[in-house]
Amino acid sequence: GQRQSRHRSKSMTLSAAASETHVHVAVAARIDFGGGWTDTPPYSIEQGGAVLNAAILLHDRHPIVAEAARTSEPGLVLESRDIDDTLIPKTAGDVLAYRNPADPFALLKAALVLKGIVPADCQPDMSLRTLLGSGTGLRLTTQTHIPRGSGLGTSSIIAGAVLASLDRLFEIHSTQEELFDQVLCLEQMLTTGGGWQDQVGGLVGGVKLLTTEPGLQQQIRIEPLMASTNTTEALRQRLALIYTGQQRLAKNLLRSVMGRWMARDPEMVWLLEEIGRLAVTMRDALQTDDVDSFGRLLGDHWQLNKRMDPGCTNPFIDDLIDFISPYILGGKLAGAGGGGFAFVITHDSDATAAMESALAERYGNTPVLLWPVRIADSGISTTIS
Numbered sequence: 001g002q003r004q005s006r007h008r009s010k011s012m013t014l015s016a017a018a019s020e021t022h023v024h025v026a027v028a029a030r031i032d033f034g035g036g037w038t039d040t041p042p043y044s045i046e047q048g049g050a051v052l053n054a055a056i057l058l059h060d061r062h063p064i065v066a067e068a069a070r071t072s073e074p075g076l077v078l079e080s081r082d083i084d085d086t087l088i089p090k091t092a093g094d095v096l097a098y099r100n101p102a103d104p105f106a107l108l109k110a111a112l113v114l115k116g117i118v119p120a121d122c123q124p125d126m127s128l129r130t131l132l133g134s135g136t137g138l139r140l141t142t143q144t145h146i147p148r149g150s151g152l153g154t155s156s157i158i159a160g161a162v163l164a165s166l167d168r169l170f171e172i173h174s175t176q177e178e179l180f181d182q183v184l185c186l187e188q189m190l191t192t193g194g195g196w197q198d199q200v201g202g203l204v205g206g207v208k209l210l211t212t213e214p215g216l217q218q219q220i221r222i223e224p225l226m227a228s229t230n231t232t233e234a235l236r237q238r239l240a241l242i243y244t245g246q247q248r249l250a251k252n253l254l255r256s257v258m259g260r261w262m263a264r265d266p267e268m269v270w271l272l273e274e275i276g277r278l279a280v281t282m283r284d285a286l287q288t289d290d291v292d293s294f295g296r297l298l299g300d301h302w303q304l305n306k307r308m309d310p311g312c313t314n315p316f317i318d319d320l321i322d323f324i325s326p327y328i329l330g331g332k333l334a335g336a337g338g339g340g341f342a343f344v345i346t347h348d349s350d351a352t353a354a355m356e357s358a359l360a361e362r363y364g365n366t367p368v369l370l371w372p373v374r375i376a377d378s379g380i381s382t383t384i385s
Contacts, residue, residue, distance in 0.1 A: 022069040024383040025165040026062035028055035028376040029152035030201025031241070031334050031343050033294075034301055035279030037308065038272055039195030039210070040254065043261050044218055050276040051210045052283050053201040055376040056152075056241075062381050063145040064154060064202065066161035068169040071137040074129045078108045081143035092131055093124030101192050107155070108140050110189045111162045114182060115172065140165075147367075149247035151335030153198030159183045160199040161380075168382060179203070180220060193254065196220055198335075205379040207235075209283045225286055234291040235375060237349035242324070242359070244317055245367035246339030254336060256309050271308050275301060292329055295345030299330025305337055312337025323362065327355035341371070 030053050038049035057063070071077065076095070078087040087105045089095050095118040098109035112118045117138070122131060132138070142162065146154055160183050167174050174182065183199040196218055200210055207225035212218045227235075260268040278301050285294040302321075305312050312333065321331070324344065328351070331344030346352040356370045363369065 022385045023067065023165045023168045024385070025066045025068075025161045025168070026381045026383075027064045027066075027157050027161045027164075028057060028062050028202045028205065028379045029064060029146060029150070029154065029157065030054065030198060031056055031152065031341075032197060032201065033207075033279070033298065034282045035276045036197060036335065037195075037257055038276045038279075039197040039212075040258060041193070041195065043258065043272055044195060044212055044214075045216055046214055047272070047276075048213045048215075049195070049197070049211065049218070050279045051197040051201075052207070052279040053197055053210065054207040055202055055205045055379040057374045057376045058145060058241075059372050060374065061145070062376065064157045064161055065141075065143045065145075066158065066165040067139070067141040068162075068165035069139045069141075070169070071139050073137045074132065074135070075137045076112070076128055076132070077137065077139040078105045079139065079141040080104050081141065089128060091124060091128060092118055092122045092126045095128070096120065096122075096124055098189060099191055101190055106190055107159055107186070108142065108162060110186050111159065111166060112140070114186055114189065115163065115166050115170070117166070117170075138169075147243065147247075147340075149338075149340050151333060151337065151340030153201055153335065155192070156183055156187065156194060156198035157202035159186050160203050164203075164380065164382070168384070176203070177220070203379045205377045207286065207375060209279065223283075225283060227286055228289055231286055231289050231291060232375075234289075238291065238295070238346045238352060239373060239375075240328075240344050240346055240352050240355065241371045241373040242320075242342045242344065243367055243369060243371055244320060244333070244339055244342055246314065246316060256311065260308075268308065271304055275304055275308075278304070291345065295329030295331075297330065298332050298343075298345060299328075302330070302332035305332060309337075314338070317342070320368065324355055324359070327351040327358070343373075 033052040035051040039051050076089050083104055095109045095112055098106045100106055113120050142158055144154055146152055163179060163182050180199055184196060187194045197210055200220060204222060209223040211221045278297060282294055282297050328344040328346050331342055334341045
């Protein structure tokens with residue numbers, strides 16, 4: 001629609017437009033401490049949103065990767081290292097068919113259309129070699145070092161990484177705000193929907209409070225957490241990330257929660273207002289070095305999430321959280337819930353180590369385990385070669 005065309009560049013040939021040879025973009029994942037439904041339309045458009053989240057490294061690296069590279073062979077090559085598969089589209093129509101979210105290459109196709117590399121209005125039977133020029137080709141690759149259905153904002157952050165890699169390869173100068181908006185647009189193209197907090201959470205480093213006012217065009221205000229050395233160290237020692245081994249379906253949960261909001265269910269109206277307030281209260285706790293209260297607020301938020309949609313948990317997850325409760329002040333599942341990762345604040349560093357041992361003993365033959373996690377100072381890392 002109109003928003004899509006606003007971002008679209010003029011059609012370009014690869015040989016004329018791409019000045020770099022190979023662009024490697026690595027981006028942080030994100031964990032949503034509080035307010036994580038309030039960024040989702042139509043709620044955010046009508047009421048504004050408030051989310052406290054953080055960019056995170058896993059195993060000491062940015063876990064979400066996109067690469068855009070010029071090739072000597074004309075045409076397009078789309079690669080997904082996660083599923084070890086490659087697609088070589090031949091015509092524009094092969095790329096314009098991006099509206100199936102089950103297609104593992106749908107996001108890459110939509111990004112090429114959004115950036116105008118394959119114009120949305122070109123003839124579907126046009127050869128990509130003709131469209132892109134005969135001089136060079138383009139290889140676009142994605143890889144995530146995160147399990148599927150993680151709750152860590154992966155799909156939105158991949159979109160941001162892919163768009164950023166194309167920007168750098170073709171010298172398209174998008175502002176940070178434009179990149180956030182383009183991710184929203186791309187998700188609408190894919191019919192998956194979603195809010196704005198995931199891409200901001202991953203692409204912008206650190207812990208930050210994100211807020212918007214009501215309005216169709218969401219202007220995101222980013223307030224970085226001004227944390228003391230004590231709080232930074234406490235989070236390093238006491239923030240733990242636990243993989244549940246369960247997969248979730250965020251789209252179904254999103255429809256359920258926003259359906260209740262649109263019906264003006266009084267409980268849902270109150271719950272969404274309350275988690276937005278909690279996001280601000282959590283920020284205040286961290287800024288006053290009260291990590292204990294922050295941990296307990298995570299537990300309060302999880303209770304509200306379960307009231308918002310019982311599908312955000314299941315008996316396995318309930319049992320897991322009950323099992324680790326002696327070691328933690330509070331925690332919740334990342335993202336929409338239903339599976340993926342849980343994150344918790346432990347009593348102290350000794351409790352973190354004890355919890356890890358207890359999990360290994362009870363769940364040793366399952367995917368359940370602690371993943372090394374650290375707040376990322378920088379959300380995005382770009383390498384040119």
